[in-house]
Amino acid sequence: MAMPFHASSLPSVPKCSNEGKQEMTNMALIFDRYKDRLATLPKEKGWITENLYMYQGFWHQPSRRISVETVMALQDTFKAHPTDIYLATLPKSGTTWLKALVFALVNRNRYKDNRLSTHPLLVSNPHNCLPFIETEVYRNTPTYVDAHVHSPHLFATHIPYTSLPRSVLDFGCRLVYLCRNPKDVLVSMFHFANKLRDKSRGLLTLEEAFDLFSKGIMPTGTYWDHVKGYHKASIEYPQNVLFLTYEDMKIDTVNNVKRLASYLGHPFTDEEEGEGAVQGIIRLCSFENLSEVNKHGNLREDIPNDAFFREGKVGDWKNHLTDEMSCILDKITREKFYGLDITSNLNC
Numbered sequence: 001m002a003m004p005f006h007a008s009s010l011p012s013v014p015k016c017s018n019e020g021k022q023e024m025t026n027m028a029l030i031f032d033r034y035k036d037r038l039a040t041l042p043k044e045k046g047w048i049t050e051n052l053y054m055y056q057g058f059w060h061q062p063s064r065r066i067s068v069e070t071v072m073a074l075q076d077t078f079k080a081h082p083t084d085i086y087l088a089t090l091p092k093s094g095t096t097w098l099k100a101l102v103f104a105l106v107n108r109n110r111y112k113d114n115r116l117s118t119h120p121l122l123v124s125n126p127h128n129c130l131p132f133i134e135t136e137v138y139r140n141t142p143t144y145v146d147a148h149v150h151s152p153h154l155f156a157t158h159i160p161y162t163s164l165p166r167s168v169l170d171f172g173c174r175l176v177y178l179c180r181n182p183k184d185v186l187v188s189m190f191h192f193a194n195k196l197r198d199k200s201r202g203l204l205t206l207e208e209a210f211d212l213f214s215k216g217i218m219p220t221g222t223y224w225d226h227v228k229g230y231h232k233a234s235i236e237y238p239q240n241v242l243f244l245t246y247e248d249m250k251i252d253t254v255n256n257v258k259r260l261a262s263y264l265g266h267p268f269t270d271e272e273e274g275e276g277a278v279q280g281i282i283r284l285c286s287f288e289n290l291s292e293v294n295k296h297g298n299l300r301e302d303i304p305n306d307a308f309f310r311e312g313k314v315g316d317w318k319n320h321l322t323d324e325m326s327c328i329l330d331k332i333t334r335e336k337f338y339g340l341d342i343t344s345n346l347n348c
């Protein structure tokens with residue numbers, strides 16, 4: 001019989017307020033440990049935080065749960081397990097959707113016989129179901145410590161390929177990379193940043209956001225180098241890196257979800273397909289369903305659940321960017337991705 005769902009079984013929810021306090025303490029210790037290195041890094045204007053810092057060729061937020069200090073701490077301490085699977089994305093590329101799909105696919109037998117109302121994705125944010133390695137690093141007992149017990153373990157990350165903790169690459173851990181059209185990423189990030197920015201800093205204008213984005217300045221950007229890093233790895237190590245696009249996932253969800261399931265080692269059987277299991281998972285993880293479940297409440301004190309669900313569409317940039325902005329970004333994208341088979345799958 002399938003296990004009933006308990007909120008306490010979700011990986012990244014602090015189990016009690018003591019654990020939450022301990023996380024805050026651990027976070028402060030990590031920020032302190034790397035403060036001297038942070039001070040030496042080039043900085044630029046940020047979207048949510050006041051500044052972004054350039055580390056190993058990419059821009060990162062400072063002193064937050066997902067931050068440059070986290071990357072440094074993970075590089076110094078994180079020990080991957082060979083069977084781990086990592087979901088990598090640049091922010092606003094479909095992380096929440098991918099987390100939901102992968103969690104639902106991998107755990108589908110566990111919740112199969114349950115009444116549907118007990119499925120975690122019907123009561124909790126996908127970010128609570130599948131943790132970022134960046135946030136695990138603050139926990140007293142990070143999930144990855146017992147990864148061999150629940151092997152394979154699933155994690156998400158926004159870290160650029162070349163900055164991943166060494167053991168992830170040395171073990172050849174499997175990675176799933178999801179990327180999205182740069183203009184939709186820009187617009188999505190623009191709205192997200194304005195929801196989370198400190199009100200005293202005022203709202204970011206679209207012109208400012210465009211200017212930062214086109215210079216490559218965004219959390220874990222540049223956009224183009226982030227995508228190129230994982231794309232190159234997917235060509236070099238096709239068994240280890242599955243490269244997906246948000247646009248392909250939208251156009252042909254069924255085949256891409258089946259592909260994802262096979263890659264994760266959980267292919268659908270003929271019987272499951274006959275029973276409509278693929279469509280069931282797609283419905284469970286749909287924008288419509290998840291945005292309804294996450295209409296209220298907060299993921300954490302500073303992030304409302306609904307901040308991760310806005311339009312969920314391909315091409316919403318057309319409602320925001322001017323023709324001139326669009327042309328400039330198209331030109332940069334063509335130049336940066338020249339000779340690479342990426343743009344056609346991104347509707348660029």
Ligand code: PAP
Nearest residue numbers: 091092093094095096097188286287309310311312
């Ligand atoms: P994150 O990296 O901060 O976790 P991420 O989930 O990558 O954010 O991006 C949020 C985007 O995914 C939003 O796009 P939009 O602003 O253009 O609307 C959000 O609406 C979209 N999104 C969230 N859930 C889904 C889903 N189930 N299906 C499709 N798109 C989704």
